[in-house]
Amino acid sequence: MTDFSNPPWLKFYGRVPCSLEYPQIMLYDCLKQSCNNYPDSIAWDFMGTTCTYKKFLKEVDQFSAALNALGFKKGDVITIGMPTAPQGIIPIYAANKLGGVCSVVHPLTPPSQIETFLQISNSTWLMTLDMFYQKFKEGMANTNVQKLILARITDYLKGLTKLGFQIIKGRKIPPVPADPQVMWMSDMMKQPYPPVEMQRMEPSECAIILYTGGTTGTPKGVQLSNLNMITEGMQIGAWGNLNHTQSVLAILPIFHVFGLAICVNTAFMVGGKSILIPIFTSKEVARLVKKKRPTFLVGVPTLFETLATNLQFHKSDLSCLEATFSGADTLPRSTKEKFEDVAKAGGGRVQLLEGYGLTEASGAVIAMPLDQYREGSMGVPFPNILAKIVKPGSEEELPVGDVGEICISGPNVMLGYSNQPEGNEHTLRKHSDGRIWLHTGDLASMDADGFFYFKSRLKRMLKVSGVSVYPGQVEKVIQNHPDVDSVCVIGLPDRLQMSRVKAFIVLKDKTKATEETKQDILKFGRDNLLIWEAPRDLEFRDELPKTWIGKVSFNELEKEADVRS
DSSP states (O other): OOOTTSOGGGGGOTTSOSOOOOOSOOHHHHHHHHHHHOTTSEEEEETTEEEEHHHHHHHHHHHHHHHHHTTOOTTOEEEEEOOSSHHHHHHHHHHHHTTOEEEEEOTTOOHHHHHHHHHHHTOSEEEEEGGGHHHHHHHTTTSSOOEEEEEOGGGGOOHHHHHHHHHHTGGGSOOOOOOTTEEEHHHHTTSOOOOOOOOOOOTTSEEEEEEEOTTTSSOEEEEEEHHHHHHHHHHHHHHHTOOTTOEEEEOSOTTSHIIIIIIIIIHHHTTOEEEEOSSOOHHHHHHHHHHHOOSEEEEOHHHHHHHHTOHHHHTSOOTTOOEEEEOSSOOOHHHHHHHHHHHHHTTOOOOEEEEEEEGGGTEEEEEOOTTOOOTTOOBEEOTTOEEEEEOTTSOOBOOTTOOEEEEEESTTSOSEETTOHHHHHHHEEEOTTSOEEEEEEEEEEEOTTSOEEEEEEGGGOEEETTEEEOHHHHHHHHTTSTTEEEEEEEEEEETTTEEEEEEEEEESSGGGOSHHHHHHHHHHHHHHSOTTTSOSEEEEOSSOOBOTTSOBOHHHHHHHHHHHO
């Protein structure tokens, strides 16, 4: 049993405090504190348009006054479907000032899913860009939403950047018809409104709703409190040694917990700069790293893989990088080594370290210390986070080295799922120690020093002839074949074995997609894996399907397999 009064991982904290004191305040308070401390520092940089903390707070106050004048009140929920841009960030802090809740969704969400999210969150307000008007209007039709706020991407662009967008893309956006439910952000930011007092919320009240497949696989709205978000920001700041002189490249979008909580809110909490990226491409990231010289990068493995092969990135001065973390998917050692070699050649000394988190825990809760590395490990828990490995479906803690479900307890753990009592009962459980534990649905092991090793999603674990097989582990091994660029493993139904392992592979040299290469990779699997784990079949692909944030989407491959069968 883990001694949580003195867990083994504390001895690896180095300069990081073993415990932090979390202020009982709101997100708006944090932004105001940064404004008071660093009024003339740059808060965000959006495609060349920059904004100081003093001006940022003024914009937030203006938008909150406008919302208040239009009828927004404490407890109201506004759903925001925006890219990572000022138009998506200002409303979050403005609604928070009024004691409201922000539900954040992907702007490319289809109408039927928009409707689902609006109903889950009980939203009465909605906000998006003019280019997405039609589908958001359709999605709100059968909901309680009465007001639709629209913004234009050009609202915060200047000069040639603004002109270029209008010429290339702006003229293709259909005009918005006369609509009594529509209000324009640009008008709201210009008109004078009576100043509005801050509406106090309890730190434990819901401030943000983000969406996830959840630990049970169905879409859920994760309710995060002010305290959840502030805790995450302080932990990340302490772990990464972030301060007001540093900048974070906001690669991950604001509808993703890592994007909002780490790339945006954490930067604002320490008085640093968030470099906002509305549309993600590896080419754009490489350009911005070269031009903006961020100190902190957080991304998914596929991002770092593509950066390591990007010629512009190779030619950049990378001495600016002070910390780089990969999360949301397993980091192959080959990707880590390639990225670090490129960083070193560019003058950087940074290690690419792995971390672990989930929406239900406000983002990251485990990460590798900056001065440590253990192959295959995602690190140790943050200050004030407790973690243990239990027998799936129970609270029975397993011995060191055994594979089981990761459970998390601490101030980062969500309030619960919005309007999903059954999901809450399954995921948030009070154990015999009196603590509330988040059952993550992820399988991992822990070594004697308290370092955790991710294996697989519980729902992704395969049973082959009664033996547990973890696709993530199989992928790590197959990734080491010299011809393999990337791989995804799924299980197919098998009459005799229950499941059989199949690998989908992208080759480094696609001209080598021959039967000979196929047999060589299959033999490599048999030589380096247990008989149950080794793929019995493989299929070459030009590319693997990806999710919106760049993770390999094994679900899409499973759906394809179901259709074929």
